[in-house]
Amino acid sequence: MDLFNQTNLFSTEEVRKTTFDLPGADITLFENFFSIVESNKLYESLLRNTPWQQEQISIHGKLVDYPRLTAWYGDVDKDTKYTNTKSKMHLWNNDLLFIKERIEKEVDIKFTRCLLNYYRDGKDSVDWHQDYKGEQRKNTVIASVTFGATRPFQLKHVSRTDLKRVDIPLANGSLLLMQGATQENWKHKVPKTAKQISPRINLTFRWIG
Template identity: 70%
Template sequence: MDVFNQRDLFSTDEVRKTEFDFPGADIFLFENFCSNEESDRLYTSLLNNTNREQDQLLIYDKEIDLSRLTAWHGDTDADESYAHTKSKVLPWTEGLLFIKKRIEQKVDVKFILCLLNYYRDGEDSVNWHRDYTGEKWKNTVIGSVTFGATRSFQLKHATRKDLKRVDIPLAHGSLLIMQGATQEN
């Protein structure tokens, strides 16, 4: 093992699972879900082979640009709206199918859609939101794989103001799973 290619001095390539104790949420993190080599390869492939778009959000009858670039991929008959936009679902790419298969083996869930979010720099972010709401999306499972720079993923309870915000650092090659009532709460 080359110490200079490790994520930090104390890290290993061992996949580590962390569960979070946050009322109303069922979330866990797999650190090192993809090795550094896989993560570098997948990041480069996704960056070079994905057509990302600047989505807009309608707020008070005015369209504003979302602070990230996005692309929808998945089963092409699974055309769903997200954040009040309607984007065409593009077919799975080879790299996305690789990631999808790895996640499905780990969590025993079949995914039909993938939203790629490209955060260009430390200024790109998204305000507080729920990915899905409504009865149709109750208990939705979301798998989020991170490639590139470590970013802070934050959760706060929708109604319980007595609970502190949770900050989860998502590192290169990590997998975050949100399931159960997480989106509802």
């Protein structure tokens, strides 16, 4: 075997699938789901073309900025209610349709909306939460795609303190699928870091009927 083939065989560009064996969760990670060339191109394009919004949350009557910028996209051009602020929902663009269709080949679902999060630096984050409420939380598919800097995605069980926390580094071009009862039983967060890191864009494709 020549050297070229060998490097190809162990190339870091191969899609690598990892399934996490966690009670009450169905989580699969695909590293290099998008190639480095695709990922870098999509990162630049999304960063430039997304109408990033600074959402705020009311805490004890005081408006506080979320530690990240966001944008909603979906099948319909309307307002959506995300926590307690109203957000504009934009119609899918070509970048998002390309990403969405690639994921839909992997998982048998047609996504209806997507939340984009832009973490400008290590001070940007998302605190412990579960996606959705009530019935919607019970059996849903969330497809999370990352472009740019790697950040740890942490998970902890909602009630079982005997279970260890899980830390999944989400790198450029990765896809994380969270299915079944994951949202019901596990919380997730992306912590702040004091390290000097470059920006990260995360997209969560969702299904809401």
